[in-house]
Amino acid sequence: MSIVPAINYGLFTREIRFDFPLDPRDLKFFRDMMQITANDILVNRIYTRTGFVREEFIPKEIKPQPLAEVIPEGIEEEPVEFEPDYNRCAVMLSGGKESLLTYGLMKELGCEVYPFFYNESGAHWHVALPAYRWFRENEPKTKRVWSNADRLYTFIEKNMKILQNVGKPRAEVYPIRLFFFEGYAFAFLPLIHRYGTGNIIFGNEYDDPRGLTYEFHGIPHYYATYDQSQAFEKYMTSWFEERGLGIRQWSAVRPITGLIVERILYNRYPELFRLQRSCHSVHKEGDDYVPCGQCFKCNGILTFLLANGIDPTIIKYKPEHIETLPERLKKGLVRLDRDELEHSLYLIKRNPDFPLEGKPHWHVEMLHFDDRNSHFDNIPPEFREKLYRIFEEYTKGYVYLKDDRWVRITREDALNGAVEEKAD
Numbered sequence: 001m002s003i004v005p006a007i008n009y010g011l012f013t014r015e016i017r018f019d020f021p022l023d024p025r026d027l028k029f030f031r032d033m034m035q036i037t038a039n040d041i042l043v044n045r046i047y048t049r050t051g052f053v054r055e056e057f058i059p060k061e062i063k064p065q066p067l068a069e070v071i072p073e074g075i076e077e078e079p080v081e082f083e084p085d086y087n088r089c090a091v092m093l094s095g096g097k098e099s100l101l102t103y104g105l106m107k108e109l110g111c112e113v114y115p116f117f118y119n120e121s122g123a124h125w126h127v128a129l130p131a132y133r134w135f136r137e138n139e140p141k142t143k144r145v146w147s148n149a150d151r152l153y154t155f156i157e158k159n160m161k162i163l164q165n166v167g168k169p170r171a172e173v174y175p176i177r178l179f180f181f182e183g184y185a186f187a188f189l190p191l192i193h194r195y196g197t198g199n200i201i202f203g204n205e206y207d208d209p210r211g212l213t214y215e216f217h218g219i220p221h222y223y224a225t226y227d228q229s230q231a232f233e234k235y236m237t238s239w240f241e242e243r244g245l246g247i248r249q250w251s252a253v254r255p256i257t258g259l260i261v262e263r264i265l266y267n268r269y270p271e272l273f274r275l276q277r278s279c280h281s282v283h284k285e286g287d288d289y290v291p292c293g294q295c296f297k298c299n300g301i302l303t304f305l306l307a308n309g310i311d312p313t314i315i316k317y318k319p320e321h322i323e324t325l326p327e328r329l330k331k332g333l334v335r336l337d338r339d340e341l342e343h344s345l346y347l348i349k350r351n352p353d354f355p356l357e358g359k360p361h362w363h364v365e366m367l368h369f370d371d372r373n374s375h376f377d378n379i380p381p382e383f384r385e386k387l388y389r390i391f392e393e394y395t396k397g398y399v400y401l402k403d404d405r406w407v408r409i410t411r412e413d414a415l416n417g418a419v420e421e422k423a424d
Contacts, residue, residue: 001186003030005152008177010034010067011041012160021074025243031070032235036226037179038067043216044224045176052175057162062217080244084198086380088112090191091201092184093135095128096278097261097301098203102252104269106201109386114141114197118184121148126282126289131275145187153177172296173224181227182236185249192247199380200236204228204251205258208337209372210404230254230373252387254378255367256395257340262304264394276301276315285316293321299334306354307344326355340364363399363406367391369414370401376417385415 006016007030022030046053047062059065089111093099106113117132119125135142157166157175166175185200192200207225214220222229233249240247253261266273279291279298291298298317302325305312312322328334334341343365345358367388368374379387388411398414399406412418 001183001189004179004183004186005149005156005177006030007033007037007179008041008153009156011038011065012162012176013068016068016070018070018072020072021076022072023078023243024075025239026078027070027072027075029239033179033182034067034070036222039064039219040178040221040224040226041176043219043221045173045178047216050173050175052163052165054162054164062219064219082193082245083196084246084248085112085196086198086248086382088114088195088197089199089201090114090116090185090188090197092188092203093117093128093131094203095131095275096203097258097265097273097276098205098251098253100131100203100272100276101261101265101269102201102203104265104272105252105387105390106383108268108390109383111199111383112141113139114143114191114195115139116184116188116191117142117144118187119144119146120150121146122150122154123282124150124280126284127277127280129289130277134271134275143188143191145191147183147187149180149183153180178224179227182232185236198247200247200249202228202233202249202251203253204230204233205253205261206256206368207373208339208368209370210401211338214372230375230378233378234375248380250378250380252379252383255369255374256391257364257368258300258336259304259307259340259344259364260391260395262301262310263308264391266305266308266310267394268390274314288316290316291321293317294324294328294333296333296335299325299328300336303329303334303336303341303344303348306351307347309350329356362396365396366399366406367395367397367414368399368401369409376414385411388414 003018010016042065046058089106091099091103091106091113093103093115103113103115115135117128132144154167157163163175181202212223214222226232233251236249240249277289277291278301279295281292281295282289283292298321302312302317302321313319339361342359343361345356346360348354349358369376398409398411400409
């Protein structure tokens, strides 16, 4: 846990020294993550100008940059004894739609669910607070771990001479750091060990890979989201196995889009839907925290809700946020996959008074599988078919991405991975 923040800074120092010994597997984890994160930072925070890195510090030649030498005090094997129970699930809850839906799904499937809340010291915690208060009263397995890592990040970045505008109000991206999600999971490892939890589940929904190259001037990258990717989940599952823990890390909602996440959450678990706060700029009104209603995140949520015919005021949006949404969408103030946005607008247009036109892309309402972002084996076998049967109640079938085209497949294809074999 303590080495995770340093993963973000391998490009900005010649040496990273740990004043304690590391297990060789932990050292490999650090070096692997530092390499991948450095590529993502280089492409998505430096060469792709965000306004945070001062122009004079941006390398003129686009190429991989040297990384820090990593020096632990020593290298010592540290064995771990652990027997995971794969019917126990640690769900990492942020107060957003994907994690709330994941909790509802795994609870319904009969998994022994442990809702874990990561209490950051900054305003991020306000996003999760409405959900945490409900879980604290209604779910006895709820656990919270407090951390001040976010203040460490802010301190470091405010003192990096290459950066400017750190702490700018309503910034939509972090200035330089890109690797932090696994720090949340590692913070709970003592509790995971205590309760024998065999699954760590994050809420990572489907991302359409079409039109993306995942390479920039020969530098591989993940568009700044490696620690939310399928590749990362597989790495962590493999690493936990090698480390003697045997924990599986995965996402229950990876085959479905954000549009469908909201549809299932609202219709199947309305008490959880009311807790949702996806805005990163919530503010206090009375004893509650409510969304700003105008940021990139809010614009995406409002679009999904209107497309599903759901009243956004249920989760504290105001009528003026709904009325002014088209103007913000016209300015491009939303981050959704193109097809997902166009199809959502197409659904919203059932209300003829809505001023924007959409375009149907029916795959958006289906279960997605592809070789990069949604593998057939993403969900462990004992939960797979049960989850698909729930998803089927709110979707229009299954699709597989073959040669950049969506091909209809059956549930049996998805369960058996048969299409993937044919494509080979």
